[in-house]
Amino acid sequence: MIEFRNVTKEYPGGTLALDDVDFTIDKGEFVFILGHSGAGKSTLLKLMLREEEVTDGVITIADYNLNKIRRRKIPYLRRELGVVFQDFRLIPTMTAYENVAFAMRVTNVSAREIRRRVPYILKLVGLEDKSQVYPEQLSGGEQQRVALARALVHNPKIILADEPTGNIDPKLSLEIIELLKEINRLGTTVVVVTHDISIVNRFKERTIILRNGRVLRDTKEARQ
Amino acid sequence: MRGSSFGYLVRQGIINTWINRMMSAASIGILTACMIIVGGSGLLAVNIRDIFRSIEEKNELVVFLKDEADEAAIADLGDRIETLDHISSYYFVSKADALEEQKEFMGDKGYLLNGLEDDNPLPASYRIKVDSLEHLNYVVDELKYYNGVETVSAPTDLARTLTGVEKTFLILGSIIIGILIVSSAVVISNTIRLTLYARRREIMIMKYVGATDSFIRLPFVVEGITIGVVSALLAFGVLSLIYESLGTMFSGSGISWLTGVSSSLIPFSKLWKAVLGSFLGFGIVLGAFGSGTSIRRYLRV
Numbered sequence: 249m250i251e252f253r254n255v256t257k258e259y260p261g262g263t264l265a266l267d268d269v270d271f272t273i274d275k276g277e278f279v280f281i282l283g284h285s286g287a288g289k290s291t292l293l294k295l296m297l298r299e300e301e302v303t304d305g306v307i308t309i310a311d312y313n314l315n316k317i318r319r320r321k322i323p324y325l326r327r328e329l330g331v332v333f334q335d336f337r338l339i340p341t342m343t344a345y346e347n348v349a350f351a352m353r354v355t356n357v358s359a360r361e362i363r364r365r366v367p368y369i370l371k372l373v374g375l376e377d378k379s380q381v382y383p384e385q386l387s388g389g390e391q392q393r394v395a396l397a398r399a400l401v402h403n404p405k406i407i408l409a410d411e412p413t414g415n416i417d418p419k420l421s422l423e424i425i426e427l428l429k430e431i432n433r434l435g436t437t438v439v440v441v442t443h444d445i446s447i448v449n450r451f452k453e454r455t456i457i458l459r460n461g462r463v464l465r466d467t468k469e470a471r472q
Numbered sequence: 473m474r475g476s477s478f479g480y481l482v483r484q485g486i487i488n489t490w491i492n493r494m495m496s497a498a499s500i501g502i503l504t505a506c507m508i509i510v511g512g513s514g515l516l517a518v519n520i521r522d523i524f525r526s527i528e529e530k531n532e533l534v535v536f537l538k539d540e541a542d543e544a545a546i547a548d549l550g551d552r553i554e555t556l557d558h559i560s561s562y563y564f565v566s567k568a569d570a571l572e573e574q575k576e577f578m579g580d581k582g583y584l585l586n587g588l589e590d591d592n593p594l595p596a597s598y599r600i601k602v603d604s605l606e607h608l609n610y611v612v613d614e615l616k617y618y619n620g621v622e623t624v625s626a627p628t629d630l631a632r633t634l635t636g637v638e639k640t641f642l643i644l645g646s647i648i649i650g651i652l653i654v655s656s657a658v659v660i661s662n663t664i665r666l667t668l669y670a671r672r673r674e675i676m677i678m679k680y681v682g683a684t685d686s687f688i689r690l691p692f693v694v695e696g697i698t699i700g701v702v703s704a705l706l707a708f709g710v711l712s713l714i715y716e717s718l719g720t721m722f723s724g725s726g727i728s729w730l731t732g733v734s735s736s737l738i739p740f741s742k743l744w745k746a747v748l749g750s751f752l753g754f755g756i757v758l759g760a761f762g763s764g765t766s767i768r769r770y771l772r773v
């Protein structure tokens with residue numbers, strides 16, 4: 249489902265953000281990517297979204313070879329990926345419902361399908377009561393869940409969450425990871441990027457540890 | 473793209489124009505002014521052209537023949553005219569025809585010319601029409617020194633002036649119109665850029681959730697086109713008022729040459745379709761182009 253083959257990423261300034269990174273994530277897996285600040289976690293996500301291109305190596309995601317993908321096809325790659333950003337990236341002038349519906353509308357989904365799907369997803373993340381509320385009136389954890397709902401609404405094959413526990417208190421962090429695990433149980437591949445080792449320790453899932461742009465340890469290989 | 477999405481995007485574009493109404497109004501104002509200037513010059517140009525055409529039609533070139541020119545020389549000259557370029561029609565007037573013509577011209581005093589048939593002082597001539605005034609000099613030069621030709625009479629000075637005026641007008645007009653088109657495009661593009669800036673967050677999110685470039689672009693193109701169409705309609709209204717009232721003003725002025733001008737003005741009923749059509753075309757193309765160029769930078773994510 250996600251394949252990194254000897255991926256190196258050097259930014260124009262000369263920063264080596266990723267150095268010979270190599271791993272495979274299969275369909276239906278739940279994986280933590282753990283690393284200190286500046287380890288290259290966000291770079292990894294940007295490469296997967298094809299916001300950045302690799303300097304060397306090959307990335308394949310859901311049958312798209314990202315080295316060869318044409319510009320016109322990038323939107324379709326992104327529809328396979330549901331991304332939850334660290335800073336949520338909600339639109340402040342839209343309600344929770346509209347924020348989620350917006351993501352469907354701009355990908356050419358019918359109005360009927362939107363009316364059917366959005367309430368279902370908001371219920372899944374436990375926000376059915378807050379659908380008409382604007383982001384600034386929502387708590388951090390609730391905003392987080394709107395962002396998650398928006399990521400889920402396309403029924404993507406893969407969920408990518410960048411520091412989903414970064415801006416909320418520990419209890420809510422556990423809740424959001426539980427929610428992601430629930431989604432994973434329904435068949436979606438989930439990748440959670442974090443620097444929070446206590447969360448990782450608590451869940452005993454596969455963990456890829458990044459340090460200074462290199463894979464320090466992959467617990468899957470360690471177990472084999 | 474499905475119909476409901478298309479409708480949604482078009483609505484978004486029109487809403488954007490309204491939200492951004494200060495800038496929209498400014499660019500509509502500038503664009504309208506540009507169109508009125510361009511359209512006004514256009515109307516002036518077609519009217520001048522029309523006057524030129526009527527002058528051209530009245531003017532013919534007359535090649536007078538020497539009295540000693542015989543039948544062979546006349547036929548030879550006829551062949552020469554036949555093979556010249558830029559001649560739309562010609563005919564021969566013999567000495568007898570010329571006298572007949574002159575008699576007719578003098579009306580009831582025509583009898584005075586009776587008896588001149590045997591000692592006719594009027595020369596034979598070829599009357600030639602040239603396809604365009606700018607080729608008049610060429611034709612005159614070709615025939616002037618031809619065998620049997622006495623003299624060629626033609627309004628060459630008028631022709632030179634008129635063609636000169638027409639050329640200058642064309643060049644100046646193209647320069648002005650070019651400048652106006654470029655500045656209109658820049659103004660629209662800046663207006664759209666403001667909307668883009670206000671909506672950059674939405675655009676970024678649209679990119680991340682997998683919206684295609686054409687989907688993201690459409691509302692902005694609609695905004696540009698809305699500005700273009702509104703400007704076209706305004707400019708059309710203003711220009712038609714100006715044109716009609718100038719006509720009435722001239723004809724009621726009591727100044728004879730102005731009255732003359734007003735009677736030769738092409739009526740607006742013959743022009744409005746072309747004016748409205750070109751304004752709309754101009755507005756739509758500029759609007760689409762102006763928004764297209766400003767959005768490109770935002771799509772690179």
Ligand SMILES: Nc1ncnc2c1ncn2[C@@H]1O[C@H](COP(=O)(O)OP(=O)(O)OP(=O)(O)O)[C@@H](O)[C@H]1O
Nearest residue numbers: 259261263265284285286287288289290291292443
């Ligand atoms: N656009 C860029 N241009 C140049 N250097 C960059 C760019 N983005 C990231 N970097 C550098 O690449 C390295 C890895 O950055 P990245 O954002 O991937 O780290 P991270 O693991 O996400 O860190 P954090 O936990 O702080 O978010 C850092 O040294 C960073 O300064």
Ligand SMILES: [Mg+2]
Nearest residue numbers: 289290291410
């Ligand atoms: Mg980061």
